[in-house]
Amino acid sequence: MIPSVSIDGVPDPLPEGLAVLDVREDVEWEHGHIDGAVHIPLMDLPHRLDEVPSGQVLVVCKVGGRSGQAVGYLSQQGIDVVNLDGGMVDWAAAGRSMVSETGQPPTVV
Structure with a gap:
């Protein structure tokens, strides 16, 4: 089971200590993303694990x-x-x- 949350369950603004990881492709990221998010495309994730924020993500x-x-x-990998x-x-x-x-x-593309 994949731990998931709907948008209604995500506080606005995001709480301190909650990081955001965006796994979309570069062109999607460039058109619109969450301010402060870390961008690592899904296919790059295994090689860039050290860039995943600590704490809850x-x-x-x-x-x-994706x-x-x-x-x-x-x-x-033991990441929250x-x-x-x-x-x-x-x-x-x-x-x-x-x-x-x-x-x-x-915009979201």
Whole structure:
């Protein structure tokens, strides 16, 4: 069982001590992401484990599939992780804050 939470279960603003790991691809990240999140694409995760934040980590992707895979893997490594069910699509739909690297308003692609 993958530990998961819906957007309704994620405090706004995020509490101190809760880190965010975004496992989407570079182009998705550039268009819109959670400010302060750590970006490690899913396929890079095994080689970049040392970059995963310590403490409890909320893992996000577009809708929750890739982040679910990441949570399964990371929990096997002993990391305290939870999947955001609905991912960045639900994050944006809930009106949560996002930033962009494109110079355009943030969006989920």
